[in-house]
Amino acid sequence: MASLLPFFLLFLVFSGSSHMCSSRKVELGITATKLEHHLHPNISTLSTGFDPSKVVQISWHPRIFLYEGFLSDEECDHMISLDAVVSKIEKRISTWTFLPKENGEDIQILHYGINESYQSHVDYYQDKSKLTYGGHCIATILIYLSNVTRGGETIFPLSELKDVQVKDETWSSCAAKGYAVKPVKGNALLLFNLHPDATADQSSLRGGCAVHEGEKWLATKRIHVRTFNSRKPLFVPGDDCTDEDDNCPHWAAAGECQKNPVFMLGTSDYYGSCRKSCGVC
Incomplete structure (x- = not known):
């Protein structure tokens, strides 16, 4: 992404100056092609699939640009199918947790590369002001989307089972600090952050060990005690x-x-x- 920034800025400056120096309408496709020639003869199709010659300037006030064919037909169909897949997963989560779908936040997709980890934390709110948006986070779902060759375990440092779990050399050193779960593609963890009486469960503290070999993809979903709306407080x-x-x-x-x-x-x-x-x- 960082490598595209200078090109994007130059693209805006060039397009803007061409517009200001002429009273005639400028076809942005032509401008983009000229810019492409100045930068590199083969830059029209980058590894990301971005082609500046397909961008059309609609307006400068406000700044609006149209990219013709930004997605292929296959990509459009895939994104539509994703909605159906996510909806099915949401229903499955609701059935498992006995919590309404409306109480959940949107599913988030996380990626961890080599040596990337997630520090230990709790999901119940310690900031009282956040309780107005659905109340405490009563449960968290972790869905593993990939296998990790080594490392990347989910660790529970305060679990009652932290000292009795047997681990061999396939576990990372981080995993020895608590009860740990290896990321296995397709598996899911359901963690309750509150006790049955709705008080905070401090033993729900969890973290993510560093990935040492491979990569880790994870889907997470936080579920609240009441209907969740990040833009509208319930009370x-x-x-x-x-x-x-x-x-x-x-x-x-x-x-x-x-x-x-x-x-x-x-x-x-x-x-x-x-x-x-x-x-x-």
């Missing part, structure tokens, strides 16, 4: 007293306000799901 502290679930009146009548106060009433860092039905606001 603002101090607002009118409400319930976050339609089942709250039934749960309250069954005594859940007393049996499960953290989830129902909330704590200093967790907005309870049934505050109205429990009569605390």
